[in-house]
Amino acid sequence: SQTIHQWPATLVQPVGSPLSLECTVEGTSNPNLYWYRQAAGRGLQLLFYSVGIGQISSEVPQNLSASRPQDRQFILSSKKLLLSDSGFYLCASSRRAGQKETQYFGPGTRLLVL
Amino acid sequence: AQKITQTQPGMFVQEKEAVTLDCTYDTSDPSYGLFWYKQPSSGEMIFLIYQGSYDQQNATEGRYSLNFQKARKSANLVISASQLGDSAMYFCAMREGFYGGSNYKLTFGKGTLLTVNP
Numbered sequence: 001s002q003t004i005h006q007w008p009a010t011l012v013q014p015v016g017s018p019l020s021l022e023c024t025v026e027g028t029s030n031p032n033l034y035w036y037r038q039a040a041g042r043g044l045q046l047l048f049y050s051v052g053i054g055q056i057s058s059e060v061p062q063n064l065s066a067s068r069p070q071d072r073q074f075i076l077s078s079k080k081l082l083l084s085d086s087g088f089y090l091c092a093s094s095r096r097a098g099q100k101e102t103q104y105f106g107p108g109t110r111l112l113v114l
Numbered sequence: 115a116q117k118i119t120q121t122q123p124g125m126f127v128q129e130k131e132a133v134t135l136d137c138t139y140d141t142s143d144p145s146y147g148l149f150w151y152k153q154p155s156s157g158e159m160i161f162l163i164y165q166g167s168y169d170q171q172n173a174t175e176g177r178y179s180l181n182f183q184k185a186r187k188s189a190n191l192v193i194s195a196s197q198l199g200d201s202a203m204y205f206c207a208m209r210e211g212f213y214g215g216s217n218y219k220l221t222f223g224k225g226t227l228l229t230v231n232p
Contacts, residue, residue: 034220043205044159044222059219088157092220099166101147101209103220105159 002027004106006091012112019064019078021109023091026072031093033074034103035066038088050074086113117141118208118223125228127196134181135191135226137206147209148189149220150180154202162204165189196230203227 003026013019025031032051036044046059048066056066063082067075074091091106119138127133139148150162165173165180173180181190193200206223 036222043224044207044220046219046221049219057219090159092159099169101164101166102161103149103207103209104161105151108157108159110157 002031002093002095002102002104004091004093004104006089006106006109008109009107010110010112012114013081015083015113016080019076019081019085019111021076021089021091021111023074023076023106024072025074025093028072028093028095030071031095033068034092034094035074035076036090036092036105038090038108040087044090048076081113083113086111116223117210117221118206120206120223120226122226123224125226127193127228127230129198129230129232130195132192132194133196133228135193135204135206135228137189137191137223139187139189139206139208141187141208141210143210145210145212148180148182149207149209150178150189150191151205151207152200152202153205153225159205163191193228198230198232201228201230 005024034049035047037047038044050056050068053068064078089109092103094103117140121136146167148165152160163173163175163178163180165182172182177194179192203225205225207220209220
């Protein structure tokens with residue numbers, strides 16, 4: 001079965017500092033990968049998704065970027081964090097087996113920008 | 115317009131009873147998928163059930179079943195025999211586009227907070 005790792009689990013960063021969140025996937029190959037953000041008490045907002053190495057689609061304009069240097073590695077970055085970047089960041093991987101489809105999520109990273 | 119609508123911000127159910135969480139969706143794409151996730155207070159998103167737009171039968175996974183009414187564009191989650199551990203936030207989500215395609219992505223509803231009372 002698929003396992004998604006995210007680190008760090010929690011991060012407190014000052015405004016204007018850089019960011020790098022990493023997501024790695026085990027147990028599958030060539031997955032679709034996703035970065036979501038969840039503000040406190042709200043639903044999930046899709047930030048980026050990738051259908052392959054080097055292929056990144058951005059859903060919302062922002063100061064974040066994503067990269068996929070390897071098949072099972074997805075990185076979320078920022079050069080200068082804003083207060084509004086605070087939130088819970090979730091990485092997800094999708095998999096299809098026949099007609100059944102699943103999307104698995106990692107444990108998430110809680111980011112607080114001060 | 116919202117693509118996924120969950121009209122119940124909060125629901126209460128007595129332990130061992132069944133509960134239905136509502137979800138309606140909006141899409142013009144003939145190929146789509148519907149998901150339900152559970153998010154306990156720990157924050158992890160737990161996959162519960164999936165229904166494809168071309169699936170003829172309603173999906174079931176243990177105590178979870180999806181009441182798929184395509185013409186009404188609704189995909190309600192039914193939890194049978196509720197347990198205290200079912201207390202959590204529940205999200206409905208929709209995938210539009212073909213799996214692996216360049217426009218493949220999930221859109222989430224705002225969620226329903228379910229509380230199971232002993």
